[in-house]
Amino acid sequence: MWKHLKANDIVLRNQHGFQSGLSCETQLIEATHDWASSLDSRRQVDIVLLDFSKAFDRVPHQRLLAKLQHYGIDGFTQNWIQAFLSDRTQCVSVNGILSDSARVTSGVPQGSVLGPVLFLLYINDISEGIESDLRLFADDSIVYREIKSDRDHYILQRDLERLAAWAETWQMDFNVSKCYLLTVSLKKTSSTFDYQISGQQVARASSHPYLGVAIDSKISWSPHVKEITAKASRLLGLLRRTLNACDPSVKETAFKTLVRPRLEYGSTAWNPHTTSHVEQLEKVQRSAARFVVNDYRRTSSVTAMIAKLGWQSLEWRRLQQQLLMLYKIKHSLVQIHLPPTLLAPQARTRSSDPNKFIQLHTRTNIYSYSFYPRVVRAWNLLPANIVALPSLVEFKTAVGGQVLIAPVYLARL
Numbered sequence: 001m002w003k004h005l006k007a008n009d010i011v012l013r014n015q016h017g018f019q020s021g022l023s024c025e026t027q028l029i030e031a032t033h034d035w036a037s038s039l040d041s042r043r044q045v046d047i048v049l050l051d052f053s054k055a056f057d058r059v060p061h062q063r064l065l066a067k068l069q070h071y072g073i074d075g076f077t078q079n080w081i082q083a084f085l086s087d088r089t090q091c092v093s094v095n096g097i098l099s100d101s102a103r104v105t106s107g108v109p110q111g112s113v114l115g116p117v118l119f120l121l122y123i124n125d126i127s128e129g130i131e132s133d134l135r136l137f138a139d140d141s142i143v144y145r146e147i148k149s150d151r152d153h154y155i156l157q158r159d160l161e162r163l164a165a166w167a168e169t170w171q172m173d174f175n176v177s178k179c180y181l182l183t184v185s186l187k188k189t190s191s192t193f194d195y196q197i198s199g200q201q202v203a204r205a206s207s208h209p210y211l212g213v214a215i216d217s218k219i220s221w222s223p224h225v226k227e228i229t230a231k232a233s234r235l236l237g238l239l240r241r242t243l244n245a246c247d248p249s250v251k252e253t254a255f256k257t258l259v260r261p262r263l264e265y266g267s268t269a270w271n272p273h274t275t276s277h278v279e280q281l282e283k284v285q286r287s288a289a290r291f292v293v294n295d296y297r298r299t300s301s302v303t304a305m306i307a308k309l310g311w312q313s314l315e316w317r318r319l320q321q322q323l324l325m326l327y328k329i330k331h332s333l334v335q336i337h338l339p340p341t342l343l344a345p346q347a348r349t350r351s352s353d354p355n356k357f358i359q360l361h362t363r364t365n366i367y368s369y370s371f372y373p374r375v376v377r378a379w380n381l382l383p384a385n386i387v388a389l390p391s392l393v394e395f396k397t398a399v400g401g402q403v404l405i406a407p408v409y410l411a412r413l
Contacts, residue, residue, distance in 0.1 A: 001073060001117060010071050012124055017138035018116040021335035024211040027137050028269035029325070029371050030336060031144075031210070034133065035184050036219055038146050040367035044185035046156055047144040047215075048195060049208055050163070051178035055139035056115065057107040059122050060171050061085050064108075067121055084114065106171075126166055132159045137211055153193035164198045176200040180208050184217055186364070213266050219366050221270050225277045232262045232284045240291055251292045252309065259288060263314060268325045271318045273369040281314050320399050322375040323382070327395050339372060355387040356380050 005011050016022040038045045052058075064085075068078055088104040108115040108122075119138065127134045132145035132155065143163065145156045167174055174197055181202045183190050195202045207216035207223040214224035239254050263281055272278060289305040290296050306313075312320075328334045357376045362368040379387060386398045 001077065004072060005121075008072070010124065011120060012127060012136065014127070014134060015120060015124070015136040017136065017140075018120060019335070021333070023334075024137060025266055025268055025325070026334055026336045027135060028211055028213055028266050031135055031142070032215075032219065032269050033339065033370060033372055034144075035215075036367045036370035039184065039186055039219065040362055040364050042186065042363075044147040044183060044187060044190055045144055046147055046153070046193070046195075047142055047182045047184060048156070048160060048202060049180045049182065049210060050141040050143065050197075051175045052139045052141070052167075053173040053175040055172065056110050056119055058172050059108050059119060060106045063170060064118060064122050067124070068118075071121060071124070073121075081114070081118070084109075122170070123172070126163065128166075129162050130159045132156050134159075140211060142210060147191050150191070150193075153191070153195075157193070157195055160195055160197050160202075168198075174198065176202065179203070180205040182206075182208055182215060182217065184215075184219060186218060186366075211266070213270055219370075221272045221277060224270055225272060225280050228262055228265075229280050229284055232259050233287070235259050235262065236284065236288055236291065244294075248292050248294070255288045255292060259284070260314075264317065264321070267318045268322045269371055271322060271369070271371075271374070273365065273374075278315050285311065285314055319375075319378055320396075322371060323378055323399050324392070324396055325371075326375045326379055327392060331392070333392060353384055355384065 011019065016024070016027040035045050035047070061082075065078060065082060068074070068081065073081070085108075088109075089101040090104050091101045092099040108118045116138065123136070123139075126136070126141075130143065132143050134141065134143045143156070143159055145152050145159075147153060147156075164174060166172075176197045177200075179197060179202050181195055181204050183192075183204070207214050209215070214221075214227055216223050236255070236259050239251070239258070243251055243254055263284060272281075286302045286306070289302055289309060289311065290300075292309060293305050295305065325334070329336055329338055357379060359376050359380070360373060362373050367373060382399070386395065389395045389398060
């Protein structure tokens with residue numbers, strides 16, 4: 001099925017869920033790039049975060065099979081899928097007592113390999129007629145538009161009406177109480193509009209999570225940094241209470257597998273540049289170093305502890321991850337592409353190195369420190385022999401080896 005879908009370019013290009021080479025990270029990179037570039041041009045973006053009501057459970061089987069037929073999945077394969085969906089029952093267990101069984105006539109089985117693919121195909125035509133930007137990660141959907149005039153408000157409202165009509169036609173409901181409007185703007189006074197879905201007004205939010213990353217009205221990352229450092233600190237406190245008597249190697253493994261990933265999830269898209277945000281994140285790692293070596297004396301040097309443990313700063317680790325992502329994009333290891341208006345081979349300039357990129361002029365820090373402008377500055381600082389390496393493993397090893405000059409990189413970014 002996937003070979004057929006890929007060969008015929010059937011799945012929406014802005015659908016990043018459950019597909020090889022696409023992820024939450026790639027979706028966040030592309031979406032935040034759009035928003036940051038709009039802010040750099042002093043434009044407002046209205047973002048509506050949509051919430052399907054029990055999306056995977058609502059897919060009607062007969063309509064799904066009709067869509068599969070439309071996409072060329074028929075014959076033996078469709079018969080097999082129909083059998084996979086048929087004769088399913090469910091019941092409820094309370095204190096070991098089972099209710100009567102009820103037939104399941106809708107929904108795709110979650111926890112299976114096939115279920116997500118069927119869901120993607122069912123909502124694959126949701127973007128038809130939509131003029132604004134629509135991005136999907138399975139059932140996590142956002143629609144947004146640059147607001148240059150009142151006409152753009154009306155176009156976005158019309159798109160919301162089309163999405164609501166699509167949902168009604170295909171028996172998929174939006175939970176409007178969980179849909180939110182986020183206005184991204186640097187203007188003192190933003191242009192306002194009361195958007196509605198199915199006659200219900202969409203609530204406004206000053207910040208809201210999208211794919212696990214908190215987005216605010218200025219793309220400042222303040223709410224996100226505050227949230228993840230608080231969660232990481234609470235988890236680190238739990239580890240202190242439960243693993244205090246353990247060997248340092250156990251403590252270090254616990255930090256690296258349970259705490260640090262919370263501080264780094266999706267950081268290629270949101271890597272902060274302000275001193276306060278950087279310090280908030282590093283503070284958690286400094287606390288973790290004291291926990292691992294079991295040294296809480298005020299006179300002890302945390303910097304020396306971290307050096308002894310061989311830990312890199314979180315700031316340097318985030319930049320390395322951004323460099324690795326750019327390498328993957330450049331070599332088509334992920335299925336997103338370099339923006340042609342932002343980056344181009346340096347061959348178009350006086351330089352003869354085809355592995356370097358042009359850095360686009362930026363007006364604001366928000367755009368300057370977003371993924372593409374920032375990572376290109378770092379990439380162009382790397383030695384030519386590193387950026388020309390033929391494999392991701394070699395590139396990762398070489399970039400990690402630049403730790404001695406990491407402060408120079410960070411200072412120039």
